[in-house]
Amino acid sequence: MTKTTTQKRYGMVIDIDRCDGCGACMVACSLENNVSVVPPEAGLHRGLTWIRVYSITNEKEYPHSDTAYLPVSCQHCGNETPCVGVCPQSAVDVDPKNGIVSQIPERCMGCRYCMVACPYHARYFNWWDPVWPEGTEHLLNPGVTPRMRGVVEKCNFCHGRHHAAQERAASEGRSEIEPNEYQTACAEACPNGAITFGDLADKDSEVAKLAAGPESFQLLKTLGTGPKVYYLTQRSWVRDMAAKTPLPLDGQSND
Amino acid sequence: MTRRRTTILFFIIGLVVAMLAGWIAVPAALYESIEQPLGFSHVVHTSDDTGMVCDDCHHLTSEGGFAGIPKIAVCEGCHAEAIGTSKDELRLVEEYVKPGREIPWLVYARQPDNAFFPHVRHTRLAKIPCEQCHGDHGKTETLRPLKRNRFTGYSRDIWGHDFSGITTSPPNSMKMSDCVDCHRKRGVRDSCLACHK
Numbered sequence: 001m002t003k004t005t006t007q008k009r010y011g012m013v014i015d016i017d018r019c020d021g022c023g024a025c026m027v028a029c030s031l032e033n034n035v036s037v038v039p040p041e042a043g044l045h046r047g048l049t050w051i052r053v054y055s056i057t058n059e060k061e062y063p064h065s066d067t068a069y070l071p072v073s074c075q076h077c078g079n080e081t082p083c084v085g086v087c088p089q090s091a092v093d094v095d096p097k098n099g100i101v102s103q104i105p106e107r108c109m110g111c112r113y114c115m116v117a118c119p120y121h122a123r124y125f126n127w128w129d130p131v132w133p134e135g136t137e138h139l140l141n142p143g144v145t146p147r148m149r150g151v152v153e154k155c156n157f158c159h160g161r162h163h164a165a166q167e168r169a170a171s172e173g174r175s176e177i178e179p180n181e182y183q184t185a186c187a188e189a190c191p192n193g194a195i196t197f198g199d200l201a202d203k204d205s206e207v208a209k210l211a212a213g214p215e216s217f218q219l220l221k222t223l224g225t226g227p228k229v230y231y232l233t234q235r236s237w238v239r240d241m242a243a244k245t246p247l248p249l250d251g252q253s254n255d
Numbered sequence: 256m257t258r259r260r261t262t263i264l265f266f267i268i269g270l271v272v273a274m275l276a277g278w279i280a281v282p283a284a285l286y287e288s289i290e291q292p293l294g295f296s297h298v299v300h301t302s303d304d305t306g307m308v309c310d311d312c313h314h315l316t317s318e319g320g321f322a323g324i325p326k327i328a329v330c331e332g333c334h335a336e337a338i339g340t341s342k343d344e345l346r347l348v349e350e351y352v353k354p355g356r357e358i359p360w361l362v363y364a365r366q367p368d369n370a371f372f373p374h375v376r377h378t379r380l381a382k383i384p385c386e387q388c389h390g391d392h393g394k395t396e397t398l399r400p401l402k403r404n405r406f407t408g409y410s411r412d413i414w415g416h417d418f419s420g421i422t423t424s425p426p427n428s429m430k431m432s433d434c435v436d437c438h439r440k441r442g443v444r445d446s447c448l449a450c451h452k
Contacts, residue, residue, distance in 0.1 A: 095446035102448040106369060145369040145452050159448050163371050164318075170375040171319030 008098040009078070010157055011200040011228035012187070013210040014071055016238055018194035021069035025051050028189030029073075031139065032158055034146045036130030048124045050074070050155040051186050058237045068238045070231070071186070071195070074122040074155035075219060076101045079226030083114035083123065091152075099228060100157050108151040115152060119220050120227075123154045157197070158184040179205060200228060217243055286402040286411050292359050293351075294343035297393045309385050309393055321374035324360045327351050361401040363412040364389060364429060371452040381441070388429060 029035065029051045038047055051073035058066045077083075078099055084092045091107035092114060094100070103114075103123075115123045129149045132140065140146065143160030147153045165181040179198055187195040198207035210216060211230040217239050218227045233239055300307055312325040330352060337348045351358050366372060377383045385393070402411035415428025431450075438445055 093446050096444055102446055104447045104451055160452055167319035167373045167375055170380050175380050
């Protein structure tokens with residue numbers, strides 16, 4: 001009865017030169033994944049955004065000044081995933097079949113060690129009870145459980161959509177899903193088509209080709225965490241800055 | 256010698272009392288018993304006369320989702336007019352079918368919100384019969400009352416009826432460990448998110 005399933009490596013390629021920082025990905029993500037609304041006093045550091053658009057500048061005077069926007073979600077590190085090792089609750093694991101890094105809120109005890117370990121600031125803590133503005137409760141996605149106060153949450157590549165795709169495939173007698181059946185909400189929402197999502201293990205997929213291209217790079221590659229989110233840019237200063245410098249946590253983020 | 260006998264006697268009495276408390280009194284206090292809104296016999300519906308099987312009423316949707324307990328429209332297919340004169344039959348037609356009201360059935364197998372259980376993957380791909388998890392529910396004459404945990408609101412079917420845990424024959428319970436056991440036996444390698452959402 002042992003089932004053999006194809007090894008997948010889901011990943012994402014984000015074209016920075018196409019991103020104009022509109023934030024549609026952040027909105028789509030929050031709606032898809034039942035991300036609750038935090039009170040105004042949350043400020044910069046205590047908000048909830050599974051994907052956050054950062055702005056970086058080359059710090060030069062006009063006419064040489066330049067700005068780039070970096071949408072950053074969980075990078076789904078494939079190597080020595082930092083958050084997995086530090087979690088005392090085993091609330092984080094990497095799916096052996098598709099490489100998606102999960103976060104199980106029911107197991108999380110809220111110590112936030114993973115948030116310290118994550119070099120990408122991609123993890124968010126629920127400082128308040130989850131609330132949704134009155135009248136928007138019916139917009140909640142039944143395929144995703146809302147998180148409670150006191151736990152960490154983060155991007156899981158819209159795993160609710162993965163579940164739905166699996167269910168549809170099974171109703172047609174297939175145990176594997178087709179590449180076009182599973183897309184993340186951010187990739188769908190981006191008006192400039194800057195985000196490409198797919199299976200990196202499939203050499204013919206668009207995402208694998210883009211990730212292998214000369215313009216691609218990973219955030220903080222020197223750490224050796226093997227992120228499965230790749231970025232593209234033709235601007236060398238963006239590549240240099242993003243590959244070496246930790247993300248700005250103060251004032252620079254575009255929220 | 257008598258002193259020792261008395262000690263043993265008291266030990267046994269204490270053990271029995273503790274066992275009764277742990278296995279009978281505590282569960283009885285922990286679970287409230289709620290009657291179903293209407294009498295229903297699965298046996299009558301699945302008998303040779305009707306020739307119906309589980310998924311005639313509990314079917315899968317075209318998207319692969321599980322429809323669960325059928326809507327009143329499904330009942331109406333046969334029960335537009337009362338069949339027979341039993342009290343429950345008349346109530347079904349008068350209170351639910353004619354006004355088009357849904358019957359507020361209580362679901363024994365309702366899982367917590369964070370559990371993702373795709374019926375279609377289990378029944379169609381793995382070919383697991385319904386009875387493996389739900390037991391011989393289709394052969395019951397009456398609907399037993401729902402035992403609901405006073406604190407969590409979950410059905411006792413989830414935790415299991417046998418508190419001793421000695422029974423190994425399915426379906427004792429629908430706990431996460433039962434899912435995990437079966438997945439391991441079948442060599443399904445999974446992460447948390449495979450079954451949690």
